[in-house]
Amino acid sequence: MRFRQLAAIGVVIACTACATTPTTSAAATVKVGALFPLTGSQAPLAKQEYAGVQIAKDLVNADGGVDGVPIALLTKDLTAESDAAGRVQELKAQGVHSILGSYSSSLSMPVSAAAQTNGLLYWEAGAVADQLTGRGYPLVFRVGATGTNLGEMSSHFAAHVLAPRLNLPPRGLRMAIVHNVDGYPTSVAAAVDAQAEREGIQIVANVVYDAHAPDWASVLQQVRTAQPNILVLASYIVDGVDFRRAMLKSGLHVDALIGSTMAQCVPDFGAMLGADAIGVFASDRPPHGFNPEALNDTGKAIYGRFAAAYRREFGTDPTEESLAGFSAAWTLFHYVMPKARDLGAGSMAVAARGLDLPNGTLANGAGLKFATTSTAIGQNTRAAAVIWQWQGIRHSVTVYPPVYATGTVGFIPLPR
Numbered sequence: 267m268r269f270r271q272l273a274a275i276g277v278v279i280a281c282t283a284c285a286t287t288p289t290t291s292a293a294a295t296v297k298v299g300a301l302f303p304l305t306g307s308q309a310p311l312a313k314q315e316y317a318g319v320q321i322a323k324d325l326v327n328a329d330g331g332v333d334g335v336p337i338a339l340l341t342k343d344l345t346a347e348s349d350a351a352g353r354v355q356e357l358k359a360q361g362v363h364s365i366l367g368s369y370s371s372s373l374s375m376p377v378s379a380a381a382q383t384n385g386l387l388y389w390e391a392g393a394v395a396d397q398l399t400g401r402g403y404p405l406v407f408r409v410g411a412t413g414t415n416l417g418e419m420s421s422h423f424a425a426h427v428l429a430p431r432l433n434l435p436p437r438g439l440r441m442a443i444v445h446n447v448d449g450y451p452t453s454v455a456a457a458v459d460a461q462a463e464r465e466g467i468q469i470v471a472n473v474v475y476d477a478h479a480p481d482w483a484s485v486l487q488q489v490r491t492a493q494p495n496i497l498v499l500a501s502y503i504v505d506g507v508d509f510r511r512a513m514l515k516s517g518l519h520v521d522a523l524i525g526s527t528m529a530q531c532v533p534d535f536g537a538m539l540g541a542d543a544i545g546v547f548a549s550d551r552p553p554h555g556f557n558p559e560a561l562n563d564t565g566k567a568i569y570g571r572f573a574a575a576y577r578r579e580f581g582t583d584p585t586e587e588s589l590a591g592f593s594a595a596w597t598l599f600h601y602v603m604p605k606a607r608d609l610g611a612g613s614m615a616v617a618a619r620g621l622d623l624p625n626g627t628l629a630n631g632a633g634l635k636f637a638t639t640s641t642a643i644g645q646n647t648r649a650a651a652v653i654w655q656w657q658g659i660r661h662s663v664t665v666y667p668p669v670y671a672t673g674t675v676g677f678i679p680l681p682r
Contacts, residue, residue, distance in 0.1 A: 294335045294336075295335065296332050296335050296336070296609060297340055297363075298337055298338070298339055298362060298364050298365070298366060299357035299360075299362040299364065299365035299367075300316065300339045300340065300341040301342055301350075301354075301357075301366075301368050302316045302341070302367060302369050303344055303368070304316065305345060306345040308370055311587050312369035312370070314587035314588045315369050315392045315587040315590060315591035317579070317580070318584075318587070318588035318589060318594075319339070319391055319591045321576060321579075322591075322599055323337045323339055323595065323599060325572070325575065326600055332599065340362060342357065344368060344373055345373075347372060347375075350373060351376065353377070354377060354386065355380070355384065357386075362386065363387060363609050363614070364386060364387040364388075364609070365377065365386055366391050367388070367389075367390070367391060369391065371395030371397075371450050374390055374393040375398060378390070378403065381405060382404075382405050386611050387407070387615060388403075388405060389407050389594060390407065390594065391410075391594040391595060394411055394413045394415075395413055395453065396414050396453045397449065399644045402640040402643055403643065403644065405611050405615055407615070407636060407645075408594075409593055409649065410590050410593070410632075410649055410650075411650065411651045412645060412649070413527070414454070414457040416454060416457075416526050416527065416550065417549070418460075418461040419549045419651045420461075420524045420526045420653075421441070421462040423524070423549070423653045424436075424441065424462070424496050424498075424524065425466070426465075427666055427675060428521070428522050428675075428678065431675060432521055432678065432679075436465050436467050437468065439468060439495060439496050440493060441458075441462055441470065441496045441497070442470055442471040442489045442492050442494035442498070442520075443455050443473070443498050444471075444473045444485060444500070444501075445501065446475060446476070446477045446500065446502060447474050447477075448477065448502075451502070454500040454526050455472065455500045458526060459472065470492040470494050471489055471491075471492035471494060473488045475505075480508065482509065482512035482516075483512075485512075486513060486518050490516075495520055495522070496521060496522050496524070497522070497523050498523075498524045499525050499527075500525075501525070501527055503532060503535070506535065507534070510523075510535075510539060510543070511539070519679075520680060521679040521680060522545075523546050525548045526549045531551075533585075536656055536659065536660045536661075536662070537660060540659050541659055543656040543659075544657065545657075545676070545678075545680045545681050547653055547654070547655050548654050548655070549651065550652060551589075551590055551651060551652070552650050552651075553652075553662070554573075554583045554586065556671075557670050557671055559669065560625075560631040560670045561626045561629075562624065562627060564626075565626045565627050565629060569629040572584065572596075572629050576588060589629060589630050590630065593629050593632065597628065597634060598614075601623070601634070602614055602617050602621070605617040605620070619638060621634050621635070625648055625650075630650050631650045632648055632649050634648055635647050652664050652666065652667065652670045653665055653666040655676065655677070657677065
């Protein structure tokens, strides 16, 4: 790609002198918008995802940028869905043709819709709601897993790993699904249910609650009456922790508990529950510490660069959120932009749909091939999903699929 019409394709010339007297020190940058909830309750994890995006930008710039031109992030805080359209319009007015965001599914939905309406490329850095890439928007892309991926993985894992550990065939499993009434957990629960049917697992209860006013006594009584040996929970963070506490207080016991959305997948779950988290499974995107043999040589090289950069900045190993943000942004900056005819949204979308990367190429172990069907257009069909388990206080181990695993399943039946 060549930058012959810089202003027309969203590359801005920054000049220290007046507009009529450019200087030889003028420097071009590729402007990319970034919308994340950097304040408020979602900020701690959203900042980690954004940190991954920033590291991807820094590494691409260290390699020479996009065709010799460095990337500049134009970042705006976004905490309210009602502000999404306005933020997108502000970024468009500032000359961007692509936007990265937005951590939360509730924010990503209106941001992506506004980007499509305004003719901008939207590139998801982490949110997993299926609906994001289920609306037929040709300018919306997601590198990471969907809620369906996580839900299907839960039932697949139950049939192929948990059933043998319990000396049962898959049809001998009795699964209860408990989920928040909100759209995202409901869609994950539907995927759990559909995959369970394909695996031959019995669904003995499908219980819905409202996270704003949960009646745990009623929920747990419905589960107890169904007598499951496997329980799958689709929740957000606070209600997921509260459910586990209520479950323990009630004395309800199952052989295995799998979290398929958020609560069990974040450090807060282990920190808040301590020993009561041990044995719980999480169906999730790959966290730091999965088996490096899941990566090919390209993936190992870029993961090493990312992890080193993260440790220099934060002094710790990368987080799951930062790995997701990095993998998404690296794909856009390193693979899409250099292959696009220009940096217009349509050209970048064409370049993205032309990518075909084998599993293990991205830092999170994924490959890349975007769906082109109207019901999933822009979704990476080679997104990575794993099962990991809390096996100690604040200590987790990736256990499935085998290519990602760093340990084996334990604590079956669930100790508490």
